[in-house]
Ligand SMILES: Nc1ncnc2c1ncn2[C@@H]1O[C@H](COP(=O)(O)OP(=O)(O)OP(=O)(O)O)[C@@H](O)[C@H]1O
């Protein structure tokens with residue numbers, strides 16, 4: 001028997017690695033990458049062994065023994081440990097806070113019952129993850145698709161590829177055929193495919209299962225049960241799952257034979273985690289591909305300006321699909337409907353109503369896009385001017401009519417709709433503005449015979465309900481679909497020939513410099529849902545109608561022309577001139593306190609505690625939505641034209657901030673998206 005010292009990362013703030021002693025036979029020492037159970041304070045927790053040695057600075061009387069090593073689980077690879085370490089350093093978080101939450105919960109519990117059960121199930125090969133469908137025919141790729149699939153499938157070494165393909169150009173088919181090439185070449189190859197939204201997994205999962213019957217597919221997203229997550233994670237970790245399909249969290253999956261990464265809709269903001277470890281799954285994916293020297297495909301009809309910039313400078317290889325894949329399918333005709341001239345009634349201009357009626361008569365589907373859920377964003381008293389404000393947030397209480405509730409979308413406060421005005425007693429309270437529920441109500445009156453379906457976060461709360469809703473659209477059981485951004489991306493609605501876009505103007509005048517990039521992408525994506533199938537004999541081109549008060553705005557002119565390239569070029573010039581990302585690198589320090597002054601004071605101290613060449617530390621400002629759930633929030637921006645310089649500064653700065661031991665709660669975000 002001998003002793004070794006295990007350095008173990010635990011999910012705790014600040015220093016997250018601790019030394020423990022472990023007694024074992026010589027030569028049978030645990031390995032880095034294995035999990036171990038240890039006591040920490042008064043608790044017992046599972047940690048990750050990051051190093052195994054013989055020495056420690058911990059005095060002998062304080063050194064504790066580890067309680068157990070999870071020997072039945074093969075170690076996480078050095079490459080995976082390197083990924084977690086990189087993410088921890090880049091996003092300035094302790095390793096344990098990155099590595100452990102990335103593992104299934106059932107691996108981090110005190111007993112190994114769930115782990116043993118999952119291992120047994122996988123050993124028998126009876127895991128639910130194994131596909132058994134029969135193969136369906138592979139469509140013949142068009143020339144551009146074939147070039148792209150071959151370039152991806154045949155790429156050797158680290159090759160970042162931007163697949164710039166218009167909506168409906170058949171990017172999915174390119175991914176699938178490139179996957180087939182990679183899988184055929186290497187009998188162990190694993191491929192990771194990321195989609196931005198959980199609702200897009202079933203469509204792609206179906207395509208993958210049909211194309212690769214018998215191949216084990218693992219899915220990783222937030223709506224799996226813990227048992228499923230464990231099984232799928234293990235299938236990936238043990239190399240059995242060959243294709244892993246997931247949302248952003250799957251970027252931290254353990255994939256010992258990873259040979260290709262695909263990021264679909266790479267521009268999508270949901271690849272950025274918005275709490276805790278605020279990582280960008282897309283950026284980590286590129287890092288992971290470089291580390292493993294494998295190709296990575298970033299696919300989009302509206303690439304992020306970061307990726308577009310890299311493609312322009314030659315860092316990424318650009319592949320283009322300029323036409324729609326289905327023969328005779330063409331991009332829809334986009335028209336602007338001037339709401340100053342054609343005044344909307346119940347939110348709809350007469351032109352849009354006529355177009356909806358025409359589709360109904362032809363038996364075609366329509367989609368109305370409005371990125372605002374609820375009935376009305378606010379209710380007000382016309383007598384005294386009272387409006388429904390949240391008592392805990394700088395926000396309005398949104399009217400949800402079917403549920404008879406006022407709801408704050410930021411702190412979840414719920415109230416019954418008041419019968420009369422809380423300040424003057426007036427009984428005539430009016431909804432102001434329009435959300436999806438109100439548009440739905442208006443449509444039902446306008447088209448009593450139509451089958452109308454609303455898809456938004458409220459209508460799809462129950463597990464499985466979103467999928468059921470999308471399925472009924474695909475089956476043609478819906479005439480008019482109304483929805484938020486949930487319906488805007490990725491879906492291949494074959495019978496849809498009209499898209500109406502309601503009220504996109506608010507985003508034109510946002511203070512956020514990324515707002516126009518996001519709005520443009522959103523409009524192009526939702527417009528891209530129309531006209532994806534071949535037109536009937538003599539059928540007309542599908543249409544996108546945008547209701548706006550600013551019909552001469554250049555952003556809309558670019559949407560009308562489907563001209564991403566020109567629009568993106570213009571934005572990049574602007575960003576360069578104004579020294580904004582991707583030409584500078586940013587980090588955002590946020591602080592929260594009961595009183596705004598406390599948060600600002602902390603940030604001012606932070607601003608003054610360190611200076612460095614080439615680093616600009618701006619003044620603290622309140623966040624646009626200052627108060628959420630009774631907490632005031634402020635932020636401070638740090639910028640540098642050099643990423644390494646910014647990284648070095650942040651490391652030193654954070655050490656100083658931690659020493660301040662302020663009572664103010666603070667957090668740092670690297671490469672923030674919302675400023
Ligand atoms: N070579 C092909 N021949 C015929 N049909 C094709 C071909 N390739 C793809 N398709 C069909 O074209 C349609 C659109 O493809 P897909 O959904 O992959 O587009 P996409 O590029 O991902 O679009 P979006 O960016 O809008 O998500 C699908 O119905 C698909 O089956």
Ligand SMILES: [Zn+2]
Nearest residue numbers: 390393408411
């Ligand atoms: Zn609130």
